[in-house]
Structure formats: structure tokens, C-alpha cells
Amino acid sequence: MSENGKNSSQKGSKVRVSAGKIKIKENIDIFKCPVCGDGMYVDEFKSIICMKNHCFDISRRGYVNLLLKPPKHKYGKELFKSRSVICQMGFFDPLLESIVRLIYDNISDDIDHVRILDAGCGEGYHLSQVIKKLQENQDTHFQGVGIDISKDAIQIASKNFKGIVWCVADIAKIPFMDKKFDIVLNILSPSNYSEFSRIIRSQGVLIKIVPNSGYLKELRDIFYRGTDKEIYSNEEVIEHFSKNFEVLDTKNVQYSVSLNREQLSHLIKMTPLSWGAAEEIIEKALDSNIDNITADFTVIVGRGKLSN
């Protein structure tokens, strides 16, 4: 492509190119202009541009914002900071181990480059851990790509985790070309099955993680006691999945995590259970001396029905 020549002639310029920018350039073939659907190219590591000149700046940290308008709901930075603390304490690590094993099980031996999208990646911990673990004992190269509608989340991701392509984008209009991904992860996050079907290769898989009724039940007992949300069921979500994707495998992952009061306060801030809850209930949860929390998930692996 022509921009290769342009960049090589720029040697000696003082512009420091971040790892994120290099990753975007290496993976530029996946990008699709969110305005017109054209392919895109990198312009001097400053922006990505389509053939019709729709231009999106690459941030200094090396992520690109491909949203055409700001999202209706804005999750605060605090939420992602709390989520980051909970992730860093290893709360999700057993779940991530299962995801890694399922990825191994679902990639064929003959491919040496596997591209994984985390759709709704939040502040990036899950994807970066999965890629790190996959890379440990394989010759295969695993390239992670993370999208989230929250700019705050992507900013944290691009600061903390290098080697991954990070984009602010909407899962309802994924700014990537058809059939570019071997694996799409969708972890505790909304889905858009028609977009997932479009971007997954015909032999690729979608791995979706949904909470089970036991997930955070110690908190659910406090926040939702006596309401219709006291018992959570994921039946509808799983049914919706199977209408759109052929289910290849499902796994239950259940464990318990011990945590201190400070970690508990971050967990409370992070979970939608507490959003909109009265201050007294949040205080009550904090004072409850909960020192163990149940993690309980279903992991579903599926193949697109349309792609066969």
C-alpha cells in the first residue's frame, strides 16, 4: 500500500510512535469506515482515513475513536477504576482460564495467526489477560482487538495494556470488515448477533459469558431482597444466543472469591446491582461483613448459522 512508502520516507522525524499506533497500522486491513464502509489506511500514524477522506484521529496513547456520535449512556470513570481493582485482584481469573482453554479447543492447528475481538471490552483487563495466557505456550500469534462504547474505558485500556488494538466503537455498528476474526469474546456485555456473524470467519467462534443466578448472590440478597429481581435467570439470554448461533459447547464456571472491605466497596461500585440504589442500602452492604462472594457463569461457544 502506498502509505508504507510515505512512512519510510519520514525516518528521522521526532514523532514517537506508540505501541498502540503500530498495532493499528499492522491491523489496518480489518478497519471499515464507519461512515461509508470503505477500507481505511493509516496517515502518518496520526489518523486513519478512508478512500473518501473520512478521517479519525489516533490518540496519543494509540487508540482510535470510531463513534460517529457520543453514546446515550455514559459510564463514569469511577466505575472502570473500581472494575480495574476487582480485575487486578484476580476476581475473574478462573473464568478467564476457562475462556483460554475453550479458545485452544476451538482453533485449528494449521493457523498461525489468530485474531480475537473482545466486543464490549471495558477497561481491557479480560482481553489482555486472555492474550497473555494464550501466548505463554503456543507458537501461534494471537492478536487482540478490543472495542467498547466508553471512551473512558478505552483510555484506561490503552494506557495499561500494550500490544492490543483498542477502539471506541459501538457493537451495533462494528467498524471492521467481514470475516476478520477467528474468535469473538463477549464477556458480561450486550450482544449484537448480526454484527458478530458478519465479522467472524466461517470457522470462527463466538464465546459469550453470561452470569448465572448465583453470580454475586451475597450482594443480590441485600440489594434486591423482596423485589422481582431477587432471582436472576439467564434463560432468555441463552435462548436468544441459540437462535442466532449454533451452540457448540457450554460450560458452567463457579467459584468463590474472598475479599476485604475495600475490595467489597469496589465490587459494589462496579456492579449494576448497586446503580440507583439508596445510600443506606449501599452502606448496609458495606457493613454486612461479607467476606466471600460467589462467581457463577455460563460460557457458551457458538458458530454463526449464516456463515455455513
Ligand SMILES: [Zn+2]
Ligand atoms: Zn468513509
